[in-house]
Amino acid sequence: MQKEYTVTVYTEDRCGITNRITVIFTRRGINITSLTTAETEVPGIYKFVITVMSNRELLEKVVGQIERLIEIHRAFVHDEDEVVYQELALYKVSTKSLHNGDIEKIIRDNNARILTITPDYFVLEKTGHQQELIGMLQKLEPYGLIEYTKSGRVAIVKWSRRFHEHLKDLSLLEADNLKD
Amino acid sequence: MQQKDVLPMKSEDSDKREAATPEIITGAEAVIRSLIAEDVDTIFGYPGGAIMPIYDALYDFQNKVHHILVRHEQGATHAAQGYTRAGGKTGVVFATSGPGATNLVTGLADAYMDSTPMVCITGQVAAVLLGTDAFQETDVIGITTPITKWNIQVTRPEDIPGAIAKAFYVAKSGRPGPVLVDITKNAQVGKLDFQYKACDYIRSYKPVPVLDMEAVQKAADVINNAKKPYILAGHGILISGAEKLLVELSDKAQIPVASTLLGLSAMSTSHPNYVGMLGMHGNYGPNINTNEADVIIAIGMRFDDRVTGEVNSYARQAQIIHIEIDKAEINKIINADVAVHADAKDALTALLPLINKADHAEWLETFRAADRMEEEKVTRKELYPTEGQLKMAEVVRLISEQTNGEAILVTDVGQHQMIASRYYRFKNPNTNITSGGMGTMGFSLPAAMGAKVGAPDKTVVAVIGDGCFQMTLQELGTIYQTQIGVKIVILNNNFLGMVRQWQQLFFDKRYSSTEMINPDFVQIAKGFFVPGRKVTERSEIAGAVKEMLDTPGAYLLEVVVEQEDNVFPMVPAGAPLTSIRLE
Structure with missing residues (x-):
């Protein structure tokens, strides 16, 4: 059944690794709906969080083919229930709209915060799930929204036990052992 | 500014080291000396602008390395494949940038599909020109990413030995495959303090799986209880050198062995338990009996669609034991009841002592009966025609x-x-x-x-x-x-x-x-x-x-x-194996 899944991939820091991962999705015609990557707490190890609409059976195979890549440590597929996740959105709104008292209520109700204010515009930040971010977008729309942008997903796995320890263990190992 | 890359990298430090080990050489020479360190004595290749410094360095090593000048770079890749599969040593290919590199694509894809180790070294335009549409520049890394086991672009001379060491390790280890090392011209002409170190470990790469003895025991139990066990022997047998173990297993429990196209020659055609080739144009018995066996032992093979025919009707009655080194192949096409994620040789070495002697004469006879039918309908008139x-x-x-x-x-x-x-x-x-x-x-x-x-x-x-x-x-x-x-x-x-x-x-x-x-x-x-x-x-x-x-x-x-001869038997594409036609 097609539904949204989160794929997480732990990789070495290597130019071109994103391409290596994404072509495996492309080959099977799976569209990536968001992709976030950043270095983990261990320097030199990166984590990718990829969201896709697909089915689990297919994604298990995709993950297997990703794991086979030389510079990949591990890859996992998770459904919605297996991860705690957040996305972040920024909203740039005309400062004039601040004269309207409703804006304050929108900010409060959404637990949003103001990052900057200038005479022309101010920028709000909100984290949450996509629907919540879009919900606030729709509320701001009538008040002179200038620009909206949203991040991909960051996710933490509910069933993980010792990812942090495992990454620290990795950091103790040399990337390779080119031997004398 | 970026020209710095082109110049020999000499710090005060390296000056000191030079005194101790006078091994400051060009990147191009480092390529050849790295290959020699990997015991390479034959290269298939074709020169061109961006790889000329490497060819120039090669000129000084003609007594150690034999370069075979092909007529097209595709020929170099296939020659390297043939060289590897016949002689066992990893084939090496040289090609220049741009069209030289793109001509490697078919051979790389072929070697990738057929698990053939190969190291391709391509010249590339100078690092400062990368991405500028320079003469004969092409994104060979981008192009070959989906068809190589690994590839890397080297833009600094000091990275050459390490890249080549990794290339050989990756190509040969685990499930073998082709790799490509793209070396920019500045890295070839720049200098480095040469010291070659072989590689046999990469942190993120586990080529040899740890054998799961529980899975092996389970496989043995299933085989020992089988009435109609059936071995499908793939290329993995040959790659891991498990031919003798395959024969031992077959002899011990009297298990018929069929071969995939690439598994051919793993077992002698004349061995009494060898029953023929699988696949669309394979033998009748091996195909038809796939849907009769109660246990299928698939070793070092990947259930290609030419072997399975329609997947949904493939061996539904059988328990499948899949012995395979590449985890991504397990459960990719056919779900395994017992998955042994291992090198074929390791798995068979562990499995053999657990297998009971057995006799499956009646089961083997069904293959012989199928052979007689194929012989009568196809083989005899193919092999011994008297007219036409x-x-x-x-x-x-x-x-x-x-x-x-x-x-x-x-x-x-x-x-x-x-x-x-x-x-x-x-x-x-x-x-x-x-x-x-x-x-x-x-x-x-x-x-x-x-x-x-x-x-x-x-x-x-x-x-x-x-x-x-x-x-x-x-x-x-x-x-x-x-x-x-x-x-x-x-x-x-x-x-x-x-x-x-x-x-x-x-x-x-x-x-x-x-x-x-x-x-x-x-x-x-x-x-x-x-x-x-x-x-x-x-x-x-x-x-x-x-x-x-x-x-x-x-x-x-x-x-x-004969102009309009047909190959039979034939399983029509995508059809169940039972729909195999003899004429």
Whole structure:
């Protein structure tokens, strides 16, 4: 059944690794709906969080083919229930709209915060799930929204036990052992 | 500013080290010396602008490294594949940037599909020019990412030895495959303090799985309780060197063994438990009995669609034991009841002592009965025709008989490939070289060339279709220049035979663009100073094969065969194995 899944991939820091991962999705015609990557707490190890609409059976195979890549440590597929996740959105709104008292209520109700204010515009930040971010977008729309942008997903796995320890263990190992 | 990269990297530090070890050399020389350190003595390649410094360095090492100048870079890749599969050493290819690099694509894809180790080294424009559409610049890393096991671009001379060390390690270890090292020109001309270190560990790469003894025990239990066990032997047997263990397993529990196309020669064709080839044009018994076995032991194979036919009806009745080194292949097409994620040799070594002696004579007899049916309906008239035009199969039979099955058979793609694979009687491991997964027409002439270089003491016979031959025939130039004694047999039916067969069977005989109006192949060979002969008559063929084998050096034998012959048995594409047709 097609539904949204989160794929997480732990990789070495290597130019071109994103391409290596994404072509495996492309080959099977799976569209990536968001992709976030950043270095983990261990320097030199990166984590990718990829969201896709697909089915689990297919994604298990995709993950297997990703794991086979030389510079990949591990890859996992998770459904919605297996991860705690957040996305972040920024909203740039005309400062004039601040004269309207409703804006304050929108900010409060959404637990949003103001990052900057200038005479022309101010920028709000909100984290949450996509629907919540879009919900606030729709509320701001009538008040002179200038620009909206949203991040991909960051996710933490509910069933993980010792990812942090495992990454620290990795950091103790040399990337390779080119031997004398 | 970026020009800095081009200059020799010399810090005060490296000046001091130079005093201790006077090994400051160019990146280009480091390439050659790294290859020598990896025990490379043969390179297939083609020079060009961006790889000229490496070729210049090679000039000084001609006594250590033999460079074979091919006529097209694709030929270099297939030659390297043949070299590896015949001789066991990793093939090495040189090509220049741009078109040189793009010409490697087919060979890389072929080697990737067929798990063949190969190290390709391409020249690249200087690092400062990368991404600028410079002359002969192409994004070879981007292009080859999906068709290499690993690739890397090197832009600094000091990174060359490490990159090459990793390349060999990745290519050879685990499930082997091709790798590509792209070296920018500035890295070739820049200098480094050379010290070669081999690589046998990469943090993120676990090529040899830890054997799960529980899974092995479970596999043994399933096999020991089987009434109709059946081994499917794949290329992995040959790659891991598990041929003897395969025979031991089969002998001990009297298990019939069928082979995939690439698994051919893992077990001698004449072994009593060997039952034939799997697949679309495989033997009748092996296909039909796939849906009769109660336990299937698949070793080092990946359930290609040409083997399975329609997946949903494939071996539903059987418990599947899948022994496979590449985890991504397990449960990819066919779900395994017992998955043994391991190298074939490791797995069989552990499995054998747990297997009980058994006798499955009745089960084996069902294969023999199927053989008799195939013999009557197909094989006999293919192998021993008495009238009509020459048949591909009888030519293959004669080659097989006259070489005593000891020659290395190199085949191309299509009807002649299926016929040769069906009827050649393999005696020794690694004597079958063909393009399996990719089905690359034009593979065999350069691959045979490489095979002969890799195994110079063996007779190497390339069996080629008339269509395939014309895809890479320029390699006759390499064969002449390098004096490679490969025997070339063109089975000429003046058609793209396999496509024509499909058109006949599935497209209402509408022969769209499959007829070939061919040149005089013997004259072409003559132009390359390769002797040859054309045969059209049955009375001449045995003598002609003998003449070919007796003539020292390269020889081309063109055999005009029946034009509209079909290969049977045949499982129609995507159909269940039970729908196999004998005629």
